[in-house]
Amino acid sequence: MNNLGPIIFITTVFLFSCFLNWYTFQGFKALFQGWDHTRGKLLVFAAYWLVMVGITLWILFTFFRISREGEISRDSQQVLNLFLTVTVTQITVILFLFAEDIVRVLASGWNYFWGEAQGTGGYLPDRRKFVSQLAFATAAIPFAGFVYGIVRGKYNFRVIRQTVYFKDLPDAFDGFTITQLSDIHAGSFTDRDAVQRGIDLAAKQQSDLFVFTGDLVNHKADEISPFAKGFAKIRAPFGQFSILGNHDYGDYVSWPSKEEKEQNFRRLKELHAEMGYRLLLDESVLLEKDGQRIRLLGVENWGVGFHAKGDLEKALLEADPAEFKILLSHDPSHWDEEVKNHPKQVHLTLSGHTHGMQFGIETPLIRWSPAQFRYPNWAGIAEHNGKYLYVNRGFGFHAFSGRVGIWPEITVLELRKA
Structure with a gap:
């Protein structure tokens, strides 16, 4: 500016x-x-x-x-x-x-x-x-x-369950569950007990896989330190995986030097590892069950108007076209701009970023948030030609220290064979 x-x-x-x-x-x-x-x-x-x-x-x-x-x-x-x-x-x-x-x-x-x-x-x-x-x-x-x-609303954690059906889901993964958190923004928290209640609720889901889709902090790596041990207790049989969001790069705060900013970024990545999260940086891993496999991909932040650093092609390098693929990408605009029309089938993309603007109305009859004027897919499930996107409403909060109508979310996705 x-x-x-x-x-x-x-x-x-x-x-x-x-x-x-x-x-x-x-x-x-x-x-x-x-x-x-x-x-x-x-x-x-x-x-x-x-x-x-x-x-x-x-x-x-x-x-x-x-x-x-x-x-x-x-x-x-x-x-x-x-x-x-x-x-x-x-x-x-x-x-x-x-x-x-x-x-x-x-x-x-x-x-x-x-x-x-x-x-x-x-x-x-x-x-x-x-x-x-x-x-x-x-x-x-x-x-x-x-x-x-x-x-109170900013700590009103709720579990949202979403079942997604796929024709080509490997039989062994029928009923496979994923717990997703996103946008922790640890620097905004003031009530440790309330945050711990949210962590306990996420751990209680006992899903097969745990994923975190970016924005661990507001600006600095040490913001997560008071809560690291708590989040480290979230475990899943098939592992814990994470990606970076736009706030994780430290771009929204002034640094005394370039070296200090780089040191902060290195420390942030170390904290992912200390919490037991495998940070995916434009790469992928295979998850195997009963001799069948699905591929989990993770990219760095890619968003319209934000960092476009993520490299989907690099993450797909080792992927077989016939493999069932799940992508972690922080900003849902990545799905709109690149993923949903990509020649390679990415079956399910998990994102966050929007927070649902932390303000809105969600009822069976009315679903509205200012976020919809910026993001066509700002919360929940979306589909295009058999490719699905799920946008988590966020675990934490930022700027506006509250939530009205759009409550902090713990997502549990269940994959089912169509």
Whole structure:
């Protein structure tokens, strides 16, 4: 990012916040219609602006510090939590006010041309107190959701089971199970006991194979150290395998020297080994059961707009075209751009990266997240010409220190013969 980039971004955030604060205030004022205590209203309105200006300045300072340091610290995460909570709450209020404003403008036009105010310059009806009450009451729902997501939702681990059917799955692997974790982002954790509950839940699945699909840390290798012994207890009969994600390279933080960055990257790879994870760097291994085999491939990070370092061709060098193949690739855009149309059949790709944006709605009727505007396949299963992709919603969290509606995930995949 050039020198103007942070200035433009911070200015945009400032103007956006000013707009949200002003528009929300219009509804806030309407709540006090009919209140005769003029001095009391002035004090309440002054308190509103004092709080909102203080929050805005705190947020701007934090964004400036992030742009200067190149790192989102735990303190910065708390401010980002506040920013998102306030912003989503205000937008909810404004949706009601904007709908009311459309009606008010139409009513004004009607009064101007055909009503009693014809020829007098028009008449814009006052805001209705009821609409503002409804707006703030509704906004309390996402506000409460964000508070829950920040306090408890980010550790609300759940197991999602997915069965995938293949015609050419070797008979010996019919019923083979895989536990997948992704996006641990250890530098964001503050509650070790809660993290251990998630680790225990993953280990409890007792799958045949364990895989981790990238982003072990936020920035630095030592972030995983307090949790390494815990994750090392996850074991599977056919082994534990891992790959790198975009955060694992240490590219999003300033380093005193190139050598220190390289040393950090070496240490990160050593930690994979110390936890008992075989780190696959554009390579593959064979898994054998009852004389039959499947091939597990792993590539370095490859993603649209991120590192395109992974080399699928290199990982496929030893693969026989007839072999059943499972690929570990951190970013699901790799599947969209390269894997699903590759001439060699890669039967199943396991990814993460999106976190489901840590915010959204997933019900039997509604499935929505801002992540869908960036990634066509942002969570769960996808299929194209017999090739499957599964996107894990992530074990940890980053930037926004919470999860709302998109809970941390432990995936258990079962391979079945079609």
